Amino acid sequence: MLPKLPSFRFSLLLLLILKLVASSPPEKEFTFNGFSGANLTLDGIATVSSDGLLILTNTAENKKSHAFYPSPLSFRRNLSDGSIASFSTTFIFAIVPTENAGIGGHGIAFAITPSTDFSNALSAQYFGLFNMSNNSDAANHIVAVELDTILNLELQDINDNHVGIDVNGPVSYRAHSAGYYADDTGEFRNLTLISGNAMQVWVDYDGPDAKLNVTLSPVNAIGTPMTKPTKPLMSITVNLSAVLLDLPVHVGFSAATYPLMTSQYVLGWSFAMSVDQAHAPPLNYSKLPAIPRTNLKGHKSRALGLGLAVASLVFVLLVTFVAFAAARWRSKYAELREDWEVEFGPHRFSYRDLFRATNGFRERELLGAGGFGKVYRGTLPTSRAEVAVKRVSHESRQGMREFVAEIVSMGRLRHRNIVQLLGYCRRKGSFSWSTTSSPTGVAAGLLYLHEEWEQVVVHRDIKASNVLLDGEMNARLGDFGLARLYDHGTDPQTTHVVGTTGYIAPELARTGKATTATDVFAFGVFILEVVACGRRPVEQPTVGWQGEQFLLVDWVTENWRKGLILDTVDAGLEGEYAREEAEMVLKLGLMCLHPHAAARPSIRLVVQYLEGRAPLLEPSPAYLGFTKLSLPHNVGFDDYVASYPSSVPSASTLSGGR
Template sequence: MGKCMSQAMISKSLVFIFLVQLIAVSSEDGFIFNGFKGAGAKLSLGGLGEITSEGLLRLTNYTKEGMGHGFYSMPIHLKKSSSGIILPFSTTFVFAIQPKGEDANGHGLAFAISSLKDISEAMPSQYLGIFSNGSAKGEEHIVAIEFDTVQNLDLGDIDDNHVGIDINSLKSVNSTPVSYVDDKDGVLNLTLVSGNPMQVWIDYSAMDMKLDVVISPLGVPKPKHSLLSTKLVNLSTVILDDMYVGFSASNGAATSSHYILGWSFSINGKAQDLDISQLPSLPQQGKSKKNQTLLLVALPLAAVILLLLCIGGIILILNRRKKYAEVLEEWEVEFGPHRFSYKDLFKATKGFKEENLLGAGGFGQVYKGLLPGSKMEIAVKKISHESRQGMREFVSEIVSMGRLRHRNLVQLLGYCRRQGELLLVYDFMPNGSLEKFLFDKTRPSLSWSQRFQVIKGVASGLLYLHEEWEQVVIHRDIKASNILLDSEFNAKVSDFGLARLYDHGSNPRTTRIVGTIGYLAPELSKTGKATVSTDMYAFGTFLLEVACGRRPLEVRSVGEIVDLFDMVLDCWKKGAILNATDPKLGSDYVAEEVELVLKLGLSCSHPEPTSRPSMRQVMRILEGDVPLQHSPDGLQASAAAVSYDDSFDNVVLSYPSISDTTGGTESASEVLL
């Protein structure tokens, strides 16, 4: 009996060992996944990343502007401890990209070697979920092999179907269109978004400093010729002793599902071959074919029915086309992000009904919507042809917001034009504008910690606009009503209808004066030039607005207008600057932080443009890395010395942005001619 039990235990052990080898085998030198069932503990998933019931690693589903990650949960030792020399490594994996539509798809996927396992701070779309703005920052060290399915000229992409080698930047050091060499037929092209599984082999030789990438359709033996071979790739400064390996994928306004079917990785040797017979199957795309025999029988009857319905159908189609007719111009093809159909937006907002109206102003109405199919919440800004914003500002918002990507900017998902209507589609911000939490008595007041977090978020977004993007972006209308809050009260800068772009190092052009009274820098009356410095002035006023809970200008009595800047400066001179703090905060705030924000607000709103800090300096001040330099006496002397153009004063009187002590308010952006 003991012998039988022993044999049974051995049999069970063998079965167990076989199953473990079948699913995932790992060691200090590498691992292998023939499908990912039961592999959840060995993978670290992020974003949309998940393991399906079939055992697929799905990095993204059909979520717009989504990204997903799947990394091996343990770090891989890639350097010799004694010499620091990079160890050779090898990997092979099978992937597939299934686009949602025939004419548009997501941005692709990448195999990544990263110093960080958690790269959730990265951005989707063209950044593939591995970088926040196109290049590594801080502690980030990333080597990636990208399988890119959208051409982004900003990043130097050669086409919309290529493989590239990226080292700490999405501007590839080498890239090539996707193909493989067949011994009989020669070079054969592959389409990454075909939906068909493909196998990739990546090998790095530290001795030769050579990185090879090979690709072929699944089932085709590994081609002898490399698709991409880059010599003299010294990764010693990028790869640390311990790194994480895995995958990242992203979608933009158009989407794809990105799958990994199997994966093998090895140090100091060739990666183990995947067992193709054990890989999970991909979901079926499209509808199944109809029974041909039934079709032949039903065809005559169907023809008669179609003939009878033809006239009515044509009329109905023409009417529907007229109802949902849109406009498309040449500039939209070149600059525009994803274009939504008017039909989808009409359904999403329930026909732009009053119950879905989020707000209205001089620039039009904003409606809440739920996209059919994806069930994604959106905000649709509907601008009529009578709007003061007009086509020029609409184009500006399309061009700038359609390409900007930052966690503290409201993401423009797409747009639509129909007859006299212009429509912009944004991420939906559940908590609306910051202005409502500051001035709407029906809403609870934000705590100081929430306000301070909002301030830091807005500063981070403006730093990206002013210094970190490929061009300088001047917002020209920074104020509380243009700061939106997501479900966790994170700040998002919105409304780029007045934005202007120019190249780094060049001078901005003179334009008409635009913005909101109370936030306009005094030098605008003389130069008419919007610069990062004029944005800084508005940001300073915004800081005072948030800390004091007051508008830039207030009417205390008939003919008396109190300037917020002067009020806070007067408190500072008296040694009681905290008296300017919003009374709704009570005593529940950090005095040092409030004092810092008030003084920083005055410094940013300094009458002399050259005395204002840059946004990068502001970030360092908010983090406590550098002190403030201005004194109240110096600020007051500068303010007294600044003179304004008489015509500017007339404009101020004609277009006020004020609140009065009786509770009535008037605050709107004005295009000032």
């Protein structure tokens, strides 16, 4: 046996060598100075222009898009230490805003992912990579570097202009304000991602040390590069081998616009992967495509050139006509502006844009109406963003500055179940503002208003017609025309009673104070009306005005007492519903309608009930019944604020959502 031992050792040594070689990740390198002929894997609205510019999104369509290197890469782990290959990538991008500078989509993400199928991913803050069900799911195996231009408190964003490192979800593992550290002074210098200027990003990962660096710098002009800053913007230790495993992965870009459409470009890209340290090949700036710029030359200059060429008589007639047309135009689109409005400038829309967006506020664009104004469907002429525009009458100048300040403050609300307010416009005798357009969704939106924003926001007009459904059937609470703000821990001020008959809490008429509890009362009416029963809270007799009114809450309560509460479920469902869930929603609605405000559940507890995180208690039979809750019409209700209509409209054609 002894003579065979060396042969055995040789075979074992050869086996170990082969095993180590097989475990070493392969090297890979590519460079795109422009993307002509790159053969990238594209989906959504991503495209490559004739001069090689990778266009991820544009201002014509509001969709997600992806662009990936055509073949997958292997970051196979090294068996000796469990690390994955080192990699380095750099790319030059530009985010060009529309006329509403500083407002646009959420930005661009460089992603490493095992799949290129993102048909179930959402746009907006999910960057076309994730959705609400797989957010932060370890099974995603996705690493991304986001260039984010929208502040979203729900995702714990630090501001509306930051770079973030994401692992398996859009809540950043680490984030930093966009900018770079100057090599000469070491000071931090800010960059604005949505400026329309070209910027360069480097993403470097050291596999053995598990260190990830992200660096950002400006590109002064195409052809005149700036040296990569020595100090990275972010440097963190993160074990990507535990995220990427041994899966073949794809590298590339993902983008999605919302609430307004934005042009997002990638001009050049290089990538390198190595067993040891990797260095992305440098880009040739002289070969990169140019960033498209909007031609802003006006129609008036051409008209003037033509006028100078005609005879003096024709010129006089033309000047007269232009003067008349200009006067008429100014009268048609005249606005009311005061010096104090300068501080709210970025949030102001021109009346002309809103007039054109709604086709002149035509009746066919009308979505709903109430005592304080009408709501119209519209499409902004420049960005093509679909919005809802509310037009109200405001003859009095008293309190206008405070009113505008409050409207602008509410424009900072960001939540997937809140209709976002984009801005406002003032015209003599009228005031307009523009917004982008399941009980759990509405409750989540209310929780954000009542407890999670920097101030308490009491909506004061929760009803079916103020809840919109976006293109993905997410419920969004809108119309903040009656909303009031106050600081956490303080009492709301007394005001006159407003709201919609059938939704107003009994204590509101007595005290004149709108509170979070009065919103919970209206929410209770809402879920009985829309979610369960499909009937309005108050219905008049079908023949004339004789007989008793139909009171929805009394009807549900009476059936509950008889043990027949499911008989109140919307007959249009034809029995196709989950009985336990329907019974829970009906009982929860009754609990929210308790006549004593202190006995109603908080909106946080309501959310816990709806999400199944807390057991629902049986409603108390005492005092339940709308007859006992309702008040005479002469105690101060604003009856002229009426529902129009009570059914929930679809907002898929109104807005892009969040």
